[in-house]
Amino acid sequence: MNLSLSNEHTTDLKSELKSFWAWWxxxxxxxxxxxxxxxxxxxxxxxxVLLDREKTVFLARRNQHxxxxxxxxxxxxxxxxxxIINPRKAKKRQVVARLPHASGLRRELELPLAAEQDLHQxxxxxxxxxSPYPPDEIYFDYxxxxxxxxxxTLQVEVLLAPKHVVDDAVVRLEKWGITPEILDSGELEQTxxxxxxxxxxxxxxxxxxxxxxxxxxxxxxxxxxxxxxxAGNHLFGLASAEAQLxxxxxxxxxxxxxxxxxxxxxxxxxxxxxxLQNLKRETVPKIAVLDELTRILPDxxxxxxxxLEENQIRLFGLSSKASTLISEIEKSSMFQDVAFQAPVVQExxxxxxxxxISADVSVTTSDDN
Numbered sequence: 055m056n057l058s059l060s061n062e063h064t065t066d067l068k069s070e071l072k073s074f075w076a077w078w079x080x081x082x083x084x085x086x087x088x089x090x091x092x093x094x095x096x097x098x099x100x101x102x103v104l105l106d107r108e109k110t111v112f113l114a115r116r117n118q119h120x121x122x123x124x125x126x127x128x129x130x131x132x133x134x135x136x137x138i139i140n141p142r143k144a145k146k147r148q149v150v151a152r153l154p155h156a157s158g159l160r161r162e163l164e165l166p167l168a169a170e171q172d173l174h175q176x177x178x179x180x181x182x183x184x185s186p187y188p189p190d191e192i193y194f195d196y197x198x199x200x201x202x203x204x205x206x207t208l209q210v211e212v213l214l215a216p217k218h219v220v221d222d223a224v225v226r227l228e229k230w231g232i233t234p235e236i237l238d239s240g241e242l243e244q245t246x247x248x249x250x251x252x253x254x255x256x257x258x259x260x261x262x263x264x265x266x267x268x269x270x271x272x273x274x275x276x277x278x279x280x281x282x283x284x285a286g287n288h289l290f291g292l293a294s295a296e297a298q299l300x301x302x303x304x305x306x307x308x309x310x311x312x313x314x315x316x317x318x319x320x321x322x323x324x325x326x327x328x329x330l331q332n333l334k335r336e337t338v339p340k341i342a343v344l345d346e347l348t349r350i351l352p353d354x355x356x357x358x359x360x361x362l363e364e365n366q367i368r369l370f371g372l373s374s375k376a377s378t379l380i381s382e383i384e385k386s387s388m389f390q391d392v393a394f395q396a397p398v399v400q401e402x403x404x405x406x407x408x409x410x411i412s413a414d415v416s417v418t419t420s421d422d423n
Contacts, residue, residue, distance in 0.1 A: 101139075101147040103234065104242045105223050106154055112139060113245065114147075120245050132230045141231035150248050151223055151234040158215045158239025158252070159185065162199075167206040170198070177212060185214050193220050195238075195250040213250040215239055220252050343367060343415060346388050352378065354406070362415065368395065369411045376407035389413040 102120065104111040110130075112123040124138045161184045169176045177196055181189035194214035201208055220237060227234055238248040340362055347360070347369070354374035361368045367389075373379055376398045383392045396410040 099147045101144060101149045101232075102245060103149065103151045103227065103232070105151055105226070106242060110226070111242075115245075128226060130230075135230040135232075139230070139232065144232050148236070149227075149232060149234045151227060151237040152242060152248070153215065153219065153223060153237065153239040153252075155239060155241050157219050158213050161212045161214070163210045163212065165208045165210060167201060167203070167208050170201075170208055173198075173208075173210070177210070181214070184212060187214075187216055191217050193217055193252045193254060195252055197249055213239060213252065215252050224253070339415070343388065346386055350382055350386050352382055355379065356406075365415050367413055367415050369409070369413075372401060372404055372406040372408055374406050376409040379409060379411060383411070383413060388416060390416060 100115040102113040102115065104113070107128070109125050109127055111125050112135075113120045114123050115121075126135055163177075163180075163184075165173075165176065173196065177184075177194065178189070181192065181194065185192050185194075192214045194212055196210050196212045199209040199211050223237060224234065234253065236248050236251045237253045238250040239252065240246075240248075343362060344360070347357070351357070352373070352375055355371065356373070357369060357371040359370040361370075380392050380394070383389050390413065392411060392413040394410065395412045399408040401408050
């Protein structure tokens with residue numbers, strides 16, 4: 055059992071670290087100053103590639119103005135494209151590729167505020183409900199659009215696109231010697247700064263790695279060390295929490311076992327008490343009835359048989375005064391509706407009369423409560 059828990063815990067930990075890494079790298083990109091990463095220079099020398107089925111348009115940004123470099127159809131060769139796009143110079147630019155708006159699918163979600171800590175993983179688990187494509191056949195990116203602290207909710211917009219559409223666009227550009235850093239989806243007439251990046255992480259990291267300076271690499275190492283420290287603290291916290299949870303579970307199990315034993319013992323005692331009470335209720339009235347009959351029946355009367363069924367008794371016997379038995383029995387408050395059940399028969403052998411009498415019995419004892 056401990057081994058199973060350990061394996062599940064390791065799997066969850068790997069998933070958490072993977073989600074944390076994706077979130078951390080994304081946040082790190084926004085925290086490093088633009089002067090250190092060269093973002094300003096890239097912004098001034100950015101290359102925007104508008105990808106359409108019929109043509110591909112190249113735009114270059116110089117001093118916040120866009121200038122069209124040329125247009126090519128998808129079947130153009132690398133030599134044709136490189137007449138206006140130098141691959142070496144393209145590597146020094148921020149290359150942004152933009153698919154038509156119809157190539158991407160946008161979804162707006164409202165999630166619990168706590169989901170922000172592991173938002174990428176949360177969205178990954180919900181892809182099957184957000185996309186008409188299978189989750190393993192899409193790329194997606196997201197932006198946080200708002201936070202409602204009172205309702206503790208998070209507004210998120212997700213952009214997703216089929217993998218084959220993104221991969222085909224990347225293959226087309228790489229065939230021309232161009233590796234995009236960012237790929238999004240939108241109106242091709244718009245030349246605004248991209249908000250999303252649908253490229254898979256390995257391709258994005260490869261492009262970013264080529265433009266890192268020595269200072270950038272130092273910052274990356276320092277942040278990786280910080281990430282390692284945070285991951286170690288996280289692992290230590292998880293281990294401590296797991297140990298505490300295991301102790302609580304064992305304590306709770308002992309208490310539960312003790313409670314079950316006490317409950318079983320109580321049920322058994324209750325059952326035994328009920329059995330004795332039922333036995334008492336069945337036995338005491340019979341004794342009381344026989345005692346009462348012994349007291350009220352006149353001398354010269356013998357009972358052969360007495361049958362007590364629920365609240366009625368039948369008496370069989372001989373008496374020298376059978377005709378007076380009804381009145382004698384009715385004197386007792388225990389018997390009501392006393393009557394002969396058969397004619398009285400003379401028994402010459404005993405100089406007595408044989409009788410058969412029935413009566414309703416009402417017995418009340420103080421122990422019934």
